[in-house]
Amino acid sequence: MTGVNNILIVGVGGQGTILASRILAEVAIAGGYQVKISEIHGMSQRGGSVMTQLRFADEVFSPVIEPSTADILLSFEMLEALRALPYLKEGGELIVSKQELLPMPVITGTAQYPADIAERLLSVVPDAQIVDALSLAKKAGTVKAVNVVLLGMLSRHLPFDENSWLQAIRKCVKPKTVEINLKAFALGRG
Secondary structure, eight states: OOSOEEEEEEEETTSOHHHHHHHHHHHHHHTTOEEEEEEEEOSSTTTSEEEEEEEEESSOOOOOOOTTOEEEEEESSHHHHHHHGGGEEEEEEEEEEOOOOOOHHHHTTSSOOOSOHHHHHHHHOTTOEEEOHHHHHHHHTOGGGHHHHHHHHHHTTSSOOHHHHHHHHHHHSOGGGHHHHHHHHHHHHO
16 A cells, blocks of 8 residues: 555534544554544534544654645534545545434524535535434444444545454444444445
């Protein structure tokens, strides 16, 4: 593999974006790569924007992904995908959960949730994968597994074998949730 791989993971507090980045980091480290991570949390732990920048390569000097340099944008929520889109490089991969979580200004009535997010995303990234990850997570046994469903989808775009992902999931999730998360990963991977 040549160059640094830039993966941007975005969502809303409480969706498991940080757990997803830890699983991905475990996979990359097991693959022999150096990993750097930067986490940016919104105004609140639950409900605020969360962005995790993860970079891996033979050698990585900075954890920061600059705009227009992310190879893959993995978004757990539609509006967060739109907000983070300027980070995706031309020709980059976009994987987005169809889930819509209303931010506080929408809840309080001072703003409206955009109705045309999917169209706007597809106008920039025509081959974006916009998926119903929530339904797949429910099928796995819990709505809390959306993050691992999306990791399953992401895994098809990265050079790591499936067993590395399964080992990382076993290592990073709570023991009582291992089987549900393995099922969620399999459903996302397809």
